[in-house]
Amino acid sequence: MSVGDLLDRVAAEQPDRPVLSCLQDTLSYGRTQLQARALAAALHNLGIGAGDRIAIDLPNGPEFVLSAVAAAELGAAIVPLNPGYSAHELQFVLRNSEASVVIAAEEYEGQDKLELFERLQFNLPDLQYVVTVGEEDLWYDDRIFQFEDLVSSGEGKSYPRARVDPEEDVYAILYTAGTTGKPKGVMLTHANLVRTNGATAEALGLTKEDKVLIAVPMFNIFGLGALISALTVGATVVLMEKYEAASALKLIVETKATVVQGAPTMFAQQLRSGMIDQLDLSSLRTGVVAGAPVLDRLAREIRERLVPGLEIAYGLTETSPTVSITRRNDPAEKRNYTAGRLLEGVEVRVLGDDGAALPVESIGELAVRGFNVMKGYNRQPEETHRSLTEDGFFRTGxxxxxxxxxxxxxxxxxxxxxxxxxxxxxxxELEDLLRLHPAVQEAAVVGVADEVLGELTCACVMPVEGAIVTGDEIKEFCQGQIAQYKVPDLVRFVDAFPMTGSGKIRRVELARMVRAERGARQS
Structure with missing residues (x-):
C-alpha cells in the first residue's frame, strides 16, 4: 500500500470524516483528497511527475499535508525541509535532492523566503518552480506560483495516476546530520513508512476515533511518522504550527486530543508549565515519547499527570522511524526502564567492535534489519554501503x-x-543523573582532550530558569551515586545548546565550544 492509498481508502468509505484540524480550519478526508488531486493536476501540468522531487519548506499546516498527498498521487518523492534552514543549508539540500519544485512559506520568522529563493535560483539548476504559501498579494512570474491559485487551477482537471511500487519507489528523502557529520538524504519508500507507522499505530491501539496532536515538526521523521500513523487508521490530525508548551496544553483541551507525541523535553516543559492541574486534560489516553533518552522518573510523571498510556519508543530516520516500542501490557519495570520490544518483523543484532554478534545482555552497537530500514542515502552509494553489514543490517551507531x-x-x-x-x-548514564538535580533543565556530557588521561569528562549544564547552582555543587551531587571516575572533571553552564533541526544536541559543536573556551582560559 502507498501513502496515497491511505487517504484514498478513508475518503472512499467516509469522505466527511475530519482528517485535519489546524487553527480555525478543519478538512475532511474527502475535501483533502479533492484539493490534493487538484494540486497534483496543476503540478502535472507544469511537467512534474513520477520520480521527481518536491521540496516542502513549510511548518506544520494543511498545505504541508496537501503537498505530501499530491506528491504521492503523482509518484513523486517529497523532500521535507526545515523552514529555519540558512541559505547555505537550503542550497545544499535542494541541490543534493535535485528538487524540481519547492513549496515554501512566503515568510518565516522574519525571513523573506521568496527573496531567498530568488537569490539561490542561479545556483539550483534543477529547481524549476517555487510555490508560495501566504497572504501577501505578490507579483508572480512563470516560475513562481501562489499555492491557492495553483490548487484552483487544477480543480476538475485530470492527470495520470502514478503506478507506485511501494517496496521500491521512494516517497520521502529526509535530511539528517544526526549530532555530528554532514547532512545525508535518507531515502524511505512507501512501504518503509506505511508498514512501520502502521505497526506503531497498532502498538498504540490507535483507532479512527482518535485525535492525534502533532506538535513535532513534520519535516522530520517523528512528525511525518505521526501523520502516517494517523492516516493508517483514519484518525484526525491536530496540527500545531510551532511548539510551545502552554499553547500545546490549551490546544489539547480545545480539540479534546487523545494522542500526543513528543521528545522528552517537550513533555518536561508541559509538566513544569504550572498549567497541568488547572486544565481538563482527561481526553488524553496514549502517546509516544522518543527522540532522546527518557528518564524513568519522567516517564512515570507523564503517565501520572498527563498521558496515562504513554509509551517509550526507539527509532531513527533511517528506520522510518520505529524499531521498538513499549506496550500497555508490558510489566511496569520494562515499561519504565526500556525502549520496549521490537516491531514484529524487525530484527536487532548487537555488534562488538570487531563486527561480530554479541550474546544477550551484552552492550554493543545496535544493528537493525527489516521492512523499516531505508533504501539508502541519496546519491551516496559508498556511505550506504558503509552503513550496512554484509547481510543487510543497518549499523545505527x-x-x-x-x-x-x-x-x-x-x-x-x-x-x-x-x-x-x-x-x-x-x-x-551521567546525563540521566544530572537531570535529576532540581536546578538542571538539560545536560549534555562531552569529552575534552587531555594530555594525561586522553579525555576528560565535561558536563555542560543548562540550569532551570532562575536557579543558582555551582559547578562544585554539580560534582558533589554526583559523588556516591556513580563510580568516582564517572564524576565530571569539568562543569560548564550554558544558556542554550546548539541543536539539530530534529531537536537533538549537536555534540561535536558543543565539544568544540568547550575546547575553545578551555583553550582561551589556559592561554
Missing part, C-alpha cells in the same frame, strides 16, 4: 543491549563514548 526477555535498552551513541584513562564512560 547507537549503543545498547537486548535483555533476556527481548526488551531493548539504549545506552548512548557509540561515537560519543568517552575514553578517560583506562575507563569507558557512556555520556547518557
Amino acid at each position: 547507537d549503543l545498547g543491549m537486548m535483555d533476556e526477555d527481548g526488551y531493548l535498552h539504549i545506552v548512548g551513541r557509540k561515537q560519543d563514548t568517552i575514553v578517560r584513562g583506562e575507563y569507558l564512560i557512556y555520556p547518557r
Whole structure:
C-alpha cells in the first residue's frame, strides 16, 4: 500500500470524516483528497511527475499535508525541509535532492523566503518552480506560483495516476546530520513508512476515533511518522504550527486530543508549565515519547499527570522511524526502564567492535534489519554501503543491549563514548543523573582532550530558569551515586545548546565550544 492509498481508502468509505484540524480550519478526508488531486493536476501540468522531487519548506499546516498527498498521487518523492534552514543549508539540500519544485512559506520568522529563493535560483539548476504559501498579494512570474491559485487551477482537471511500487519507489528523502557529520538524504519508500507507522499505530491501539496532536515538526521523521500513523487508521490530525508548551496544553483541551507525541523535553516543559492541574486534560489516553533518552522518573510523571498510556519508543530516520516500542501490557519495570520490544518483523543484532554478534545482555552497537530500514542515502552509494553489514543490517551507531526477555535498552551513541584513562564512560548514564538535580533543565556530557588521561569528562549544564547552582555543587551531587571516575572533571553552564533541526544536541559543536573556551582560559 502507498501513502496515497491511505487517504484514498478513508475518503472512499467516509469522505466527511475530519482528517485535519489546524487553527480555525478543519478538512475532511474527502475535501483533502479533492484539493490534493487538484494540486497534483496543476503540478502535472507544469511537467512534474513520477520520480521527481518536491521540496516542502513549510511548518506544520494543511498545505504541508496537501503537498505530501499530491506528491504521492503523482509518484513523486517529497523532500521535507526545515523552514529555519540558512541559505547555505537550503542550497545544499535542494541541490543534493535535485528538487524540481519547492513549496515554501512566503515568510518565516522574519525571513523573506521568496527573496531567498530568488537569490539561490542561479545556483539550483534543477529547481524549476517555487510555490508560495501566504497572504501577501505578490507579483508572480512563470516560475513562481501562489499555492491557492495553483490548487484552483487544477480543480476538475485530470492527470495520470502514478503506478507506485511501494517496496521500491521512494516517497520521502529526509535530511539528517544526526549530532555530528554532514547532512545525508535518507531515502524511505512507501512501504518503509506505511508498514512501520502502521505497526506503531497498532502498538498504540490507535483507532479512527482518535485525535492525534502533532506538535513535532513534520519535516522530520517523528512528525511525518505521526501523520502516517494517523492516516493508517483514519484518525484526525491536530496540527500545531510551532511548539510551545502552554499553547500545546490549551490546544489539547480545545480539540479534546487523545494522542500526543513528543521528545522528552517537550513533555518536561508541559509538566513544569504550572498549567497541568488547572486544565481538563482527561481526553488524553496514549502517546509516544522518543527522540532522546527518557528518564524513568519522567516517564512515570507523564503517565501520572498527563498521558496515562504513554509509551517509550526507539527509532531513527533511517528506520522510518520505529524499531521498538513499549506496550500497555508490558510489566511496569520494562515499561519504565526500556525502549520496549521490537516491531514484529524487525530484527536487532548487537555488534562488538570487531563486527561480530554479541550474546544477550551484552552492550554493543545496535544493528537493525527489516521492512523499516531505508533504501539508502541519496546519491551516496559508498556511505550506504558503509552503513550496512554484509547481510543487510543497518549499523545505527547507537549503543545498547537486548535483555533476556527481548526488551531493548539504549545506552548512548557509540561515537560519543568517552575514553578517560583506562575507563569507558557512556555520556547518557551521567546525563540521566544530572537531570535529576532540581536546578538542571538539560545536560549534555562531552569529552575534552587531555594530555594525561586522553579525555576528560565535561558536563555542560543548562540550569532551570532562575536557579543558582555551582559547578562544585554539580560534582558533589554526583559523588556516591556513580563510580568516582564517572564524576565530571569539568562543569560548564550554558544558556542554550546548539541543536539539530530534529531537536537533538549537536555534540561535536558543543565539544568544540568547550575546547575553545578551555583553550582561551589556559592561554
